[in-house]
Amino acid sequence: MGALVLAVAGLFLFYAYASSEFSTGGGYEVTARFTTVGSLKPGSDVRMSGIKVGTVSKQVLDPQTYLAEVTLSIDESIQLPIDSSAAVSSEGLLGGNFVDLVPGADEKMLAPGERIELTQDAVDFIQMLSRFMFQAGSSGSGSGSGSGSSAPMGAAPGTN
Template structure:
């Protein structure tokens, strides 16, 4: 420690403590909490899950109630199978639906559960059978642009006006 004073060592220690404090604050306030207590594991099959990864939120009415714990492809149907861990204190009706939603144009995706009205409750390991897959913004935009370019027709393509009902076309 030649040439180093006690003041420099203390300043370095203070900087490290402040950095550790910021890291602790970021981790505790990130919204990515682990679920305490027993949880409920559910699965759901989707046509497509664009941009949804393990760790993404599962929400009911906008409130986080769980997270995605896994994803795989069903080799028989080629559907994406999501595994979700839900708060065990919730009683999810068996006719509930799951849809993949987005937080906005540039936001992340999450699974939104919409509770049904059935008296039967999903048990641990149950499957949500009513699902709505992710909507691809690029696909929608492509369809819109295609429909706009194909929508304008030129004369001779059937785009002219038809004669009014009950009138005969004029003869030369």
């Protein structure tokens, strides 16, 4: 019985290793800086047109700019134009984050170690939802709050 359990565990580990598209090298590294990376972590996918072309290999906080500097390991067969952009995208409301690369049109290619300058930060769905709920709750349709103003939140009365 124990041998059967070990065999099944071994098969599971083999399957997990084979399906993870784990690679032990090859490729080149580029960096990108983001204000926020959400739940992005080392090992997260780097995708282009929805296809995995690399992984996030490292994340550090730049002590001078307080930006998250993310190192991306890109497959050596993929050459990125120097005006390419990187965005932290989400797989859905409850899914993890990944880096989505959009190639530029420049003739010059990014060299290993260079930085992708055009970036877009992660969208925090929970924070966006809480802001929406707070604004909806504070509009108070007929709640008798006494303000009598229909100005948007943060706007002075009479500046519509």
